Amino acid sequence: MNSNTAADELVLCPHCDLLQYLPPLAPGEEAHCLRCQHQLDARQHNPVMRPALYAASALLMLVLANLFPFVSMAIAGNRSEIHFFDTSAVLFTEYQQVLAILIWLFIQAVPAFCMLAVIYLKVGMRYRLPARIWVARVLYMLKPWSMVDIFLMGLLISFVKLVATAEISLGMSFWAFCLFCLLHLRTFQVLDRHALWASIAPAPQPDKKISAGSTGLDQQLKLCHCCTAVLPLQQRHCSRCHTRVTSRLPASIQKTLALLVTACVLYIPANILPIMRTVSFGEVIDSTIISGFILMWQDGEYPVAIIIFLASVVIPIVKIVVMFWLCYLATTSKQAGGKRSGNVYRLVDWVGRWSMVDVLVVAFMAALVRFGLLASVYPGIAAVLFAAVVITTMLAAVSFDPRLLWDKQEQTTDQPFQYRAEGSTT
Numbered sequence: 001m002n003s004n005t006a007a008d009e010l011v012l013c014p015h016c017d018l019l020q021y022l023p024p025l026a027p028g029e030e031a032h033c034l035r036c037q038h039q040l041d042a043r044q045h046n047p048v049m050r051p052a053l054y055a056a057s058a059l060l061m062l063v064l065a066n067l068f069p070f071v072s073m074a075i076a077g078n079r080s081e082i083h084f085f086d087t088s089a090v091l092f093t094e095y096q097q098v099l100a101i102l103i104w105l106f107i108q109a110v111p112a113f114c115m116l117a118v119i120y121l122k123v124g125m126r127y128r129l130p131a132r133i134w135v136a137r138v139l140y141m142l143k144p145w146s147m148v149d150i151f152l153m154g155l156l157i158s159f160v161k162l163v164a165t166a167e168i169s170l171g172m173s174f175w176a177f178c179l180f181c182l183l184h185l186r187t188f189q190v191l192d193r194h195a196l197w198a199s200i201a202p203a204p205q206p207d208k209k210i211s212a213g214s215t216g217l218d219q220q221l222k223l224c225h226c227c228t229a230v231l232p233l234q235q236r237h238c239s240r241c242h243t244r245v246t247s248r249l250p251a252s253i254q255k256t257l258a259l260l261v262t263a264c265v266l267y268i269p270a271n272i273l274p275i276m277r278t279v280s281f282g283e284v285i286d287s288t289i290i291s292g293f294i295l296m297w298q299d300g301e302y303p304v305a306i307i308i309f310l311a312s313v314v315i316p317i318v319k320i321v322v323m324f325w326l327c328y329l330a331t332t333s334k335q336a337g338g339k340r341s342g343n344v345y346r347l348v349d350w351v352g353r354w355s356m357v358d359v360l361v362v363a364f365m366a367a368l369v370r371f372g373l374l375a376s377v378y379p380g381i382a383a384v385l386f387a388a389v390v391i392t393t394m395l396a397a398v399s400f401d402p403r404l405l406w407d408k409q410e411q412t413t414d415q416p417f418q419y420r421a422e423g424s425t426t
């Protein structure tokens with residue numbers, strides 16, 4: 001049994017379901033689950049002002065990124081200049097509406113909403129603004145779909161591809177966009193999820209006697225995935241954030257498998273059909289993901305070729321195979337748990353969204369390279385299919401419940417689970 005003080009708060013690890021007491025943390029400290037090392041909580045210095053100021057600065061940079069010329073390109077005396085907004089707008093006018101809307105959501109709408117939501121929630125802490133529960137729920141749901149960091153990587157790859165044939169100049173908005181990426185990243189780093197929910201309403205605490213060190217299921221408790229509250233097993237909706245709460249994600253394996261099979265089916269045409277059509281001095285070349293990689297390799301652009309190959313071929317395949325393997329472990333093996341499979345799950349979940357980089361490269365180049373027969377780039381059908389592969393694999397990772405990996409493992413409650421607080425690196 002743990003020794004705990006009145007100030008200690010009961011928490012359930014979302015990855016392994018271990019019930020633990022969280023001691024009060026000082027600013028800069030973080031607490032990790034003793035069984036799976038998942039970060040349970042991190043305290044930030046000045047948790048109200050810092051995220052609000054970073055988010056406000058990020059929003060200002062996003063506005064500036066839309067006001068001025070973004071990138072211009074000159075080829076054989078012709079010059080074309082685009083604004084940041086054109087990255088999705090040009091695709092929309094070119095009858096690639098699905099791709100245009102996805103790109104607009106990933107690089108403009110979702111990031112802007114997230115920054116506005118952070119400001120609203122932080123200001124709302126002081127002034128008790130309405131609908132904060134709804135805003136916080138949507139904020140954490142949308143966070144992985146903000147892909148500005150991946151778009152920045154896509155821009156750098158596009159420049160390497162274009163610089164051999166054309167003269168590229170970077171506008172004011174490009175630098176504003178770089179700053180926006182950094183500030184957006186920093187906002188999420190300094191955002192204190194625990195403090196945020198505690199400011200909306202105090203965490204409900206179970207009224208019965210609890211023995212920490214066993215699993216939530218053993219103690220008839222379950223976790224609210226949205227606000228991290230610990231709730232009795234029979235309660236259907238969270239008393240703090242009103243989300244529907246289940247002890248394990250319902251039909252997790254079935255949903256994950258269905259999404260993985262969909263991703264496999266989409267992956268085949270995404271690789272066979274052209275992702276990009278390039279017109280160069282009247283000559284039309286359709287390129288697939290693989291042929292694009294081979295071309296970059298032959299041109300000697302090895303770092304970019306390797307990034308494209310990793311993001312578009314290795315990561316999706318590895319992610320699909322690993323997710324199938326985790327589903328197999330969760331349903332059959334007696335020794336499925338352990339840090340290794342949990343760590344592998346966290347890694348593929350984190351790295352999966354980077355596969356979107358090739359789609360963003362195509363979208364950006366299609367917006368920028370518009371010189372008719374002299375030189376033009378058009379997105380192919382595979383760009384939409386490949387975006388669908390990345391989205392379905394991301395959804396597969398979301399619908400997989402990592403606690404299933406630990407459920408079959410034998411209990412080790414004879415070992416006392418003690419907390420360690422360590423200095424934060426952020």
Ligand SMILES: [Zn+2]
Binds near residue numbers: 036037
């Ligand atoms: Zn854990």
Ligand SMILES: [Zn+2]
Binds near residue numbers: 227228229240241243
């Ligand atoms: Zn909740």
